[in-house]
Amino acid sequence: MLAVERHELILEQLDKHKIIKVSELSKLLEVTEKTVRGDLELLENRGILKRIHGGAVLVEDEGRILPIAERQSGHGDVKLAIARAAVELIKPNDTILMDGGSTTIALAELLGDFPITVITNDLKIANILLHKNNVQLMVLGGTRIDSSSSLMGAQATEMLKRMRVNRLYIGTTGVSIEHGLTVFNSIHADWKKQIIASANHITLLADSTKFEKVALIQFASINEIDEIVTDTRLDDAVKLKLNGMNLKVLLAKI
Numbered sequence: 001m002l003a004v005e006r007h008e009l010i011l012e013q014l015d016k017h018k019i020i021k022v023s024e025l026s027k028l029l030e031v032t033e034k035t036v037r038g039d040l041e042l043l044e045n046r047g048i049l050k051r052i053h054g055g056a057v058l059v060e061d062e063g064r065i066l067p068i069a070e071r072q073s074g075h076g077d078v079k080l081a082i083a084r085a086a087v088e089l090i091k092p093n094d095t096i097l098m099d100g101g102s103t104t105i106a107l108a109e110l111l112g113d114f115p116i117t118v119i120t121n122d123l124k125i126a127n128i129l130l131h132k133n134n135v136q137l138m139v140l141g142g143t144r145i146d147s148s149s150s151l152m153g154a155q156a157t158e159m160l161k162r163m164r165v166n167r168l169y170i171g172t173t174g175v176s177i178e179h180g181l182t183v184f185n186s187i188h189a190d191w192k193k194q195i196i197a198s199a200n201h202i203t204l205l206a207d208s209t210k211f212e213k214v215a216l217i218q219f220a221s222i223n224e225i226d227e228i229v230t231d232t233r234l235d236d237a238v239k240l241k242l243n244g245m246n247l248k249v250l251l252a253k254i
Contacts (some may be wrong), residue, residue, distance in 0.1 A: 101171030
């Protein structure tokens with residue numbers, strides 16, 4: 001098993017159980033406890049978990065990126081503000097591609113006032129747009145991954161290869177100027193790389209708590225993004241660095 005595969009499984013267990021033991025991980029991953037301790041040390045250095053005697057626990061921090069369900073369900077007012085700013089970027093008759101995620105779901109709720117085409121692989125987004133007459137909806141087929149509402153796989157990839165869209169709205173788990181855009185799952189990372197390649201313009205939707213956070217796998221560098229829509233709570237130092245990169249940053253008022 002590759003190191004990145006071990007790390008994915010370790011974080012999956014941590015996300016589910018909040019606390020993990022070295023001995024149990026050693027059996028699950030079929031590696032030595034020394035290897036597990038090395039993996040936990042690496043993940044601790046990235047700020048994802050905190051090591052304790054015999055195992056690891058979640059980081060006790062309001063801005064932590066695990067557990068995933070808790071993170072996705074929070075900051076509803078911020079996500080709505082970001083969605084409102086993002087919808088202003090869309091022009092009538094645009095063709096947009098929408099990545100799955102809680103903020104893009106908030107954006108989907110706001111669509112429908114003018115004609116557009118929306119391509120997505122997310123079932124929740126598709127369900128929201130299904131009965132909006134001004135939205136020409138195209139759903140990319142595939143297989144649902146774990147408990148995610150997104151469809152992925154060879155079928156979705158083949159459909160995507162034949163498409164070119166005006167704008168992509170994409171989400172992420174972590175945003176770091178040094179480490180780029182990161183997620184926990186290699187399948188999600190590969191998918192995000194593919195949708196970035198299909199778009200003329202890439203817009204990242206990310207609330208301020210995601211900045212200077214690093215998940216497991218990078219799917220893009222900051223330089224691959226055309227603009228970022230975030231909120232006014234973004235750290236001033238981060239804002240200054242982004243402006244220095246000539247990257248367009250829109251700050252939504254909460």
